[in-house]
Amino acid sequence: MHAPKPGQPGRHALRALVLLVALLVGVLPWAGPAQAHGTIVDPGSRAYRCWQAWGTNHTSPAMATEDPMCYQAFQANADTMWNWMSALRDGLGGNYQAATPDGQLCSNALARNNSLNTPGAWKTTPITSNFTVHLYDQASHGADFLRVYVSKNGFDPTTQRLGWGNLDLITQTGRYAPAKDITFNVSTSGYTGRHIVFVIWQASHQDQAYMWCSDVTFA
Known part of the structure; x- marks a missing residue:
């Protein structure tokens, strides 16, 4: 058997190093497909729309003047936009209102996403009284249902945080099989101007609830 050269580890040391690396790999929290989820991409949710508009140019000073609401969100926590697909909470058991205080609906009561609750002139998506909701689900979880609300006439999202009392329930869908793209039509009447479309x-795949605010302008 040859002795190891000076400065080189012996066989036992190499084996120990390999075992240590394997152990570390086994415990590190790698982010893979199982952690991928989704959001409403049309009309785009706040975090998704900011990521779509500024994700490749998030250091641009122009954002402060061109899109101040996205700017404050990036300044508060850029991870809100990078993880636009992960605004979920486990184990609510359908008790959405009891588990989500007024003023925290747009963040799904997640402290890291609190900037999404800030009132202001968020960029809006133009829609009509009959519009389509598009859920993009990276991991194809499927849905027990989606519930769609629209903010009441008289509510001003530029100055007010959204609460449950500010919402009209429009529709609740049935179950959807696992798919990356889920789309469905929503019919409303009597809304004009700026509103929030709120979706649960x-x-x-398990008891996970997602909630988002999408800023819209009804034609």
């Missing part, structure tokens, strides 16, 4: 997605 109850995922099918």
Whole structure:
């Protein structure tokens, strides 16, 4: 058997190093497909729309003047936009209102996403009284249902945080099989100007609830 050269580890040391690396790999929290989820991409949710508009240019000073609401969100916590697909909470058991205080609906009561609750002139998506909701689900979880609300006439999202009393329930869908793209039509009447479309997605694979605000302008 040859002795190791000076400065080189012996066989036992190499084996110990390999075991240590394997152990570390086993405990590190790698982010893979199982952690991928989704959001409403049309009309785009606040975090998704900011990521879509500024994700490749998030250091641009122009954002402060061109899109001040996205700017404050990036300044508060850029991870809110990078993880636009992960605004979920586990184990609510359908008790969405009891588990989500007024003023925290747009963040799904997640402290890291609190900037999404800030009132202001968020960029809006133009829609009509009959519009389509598009859920993009990276991991194809499917849905027990999606519930769609619209903010009441008289509510001003530029100056007020959204609460449950500010919402009209428009529709609740049935179950959807696992798919990356889920779309459905929503019919409303009597809304004009700036509103919030608020959506709850109850995922099918386990008790995970997602909530988002999408800023819209009704034609």
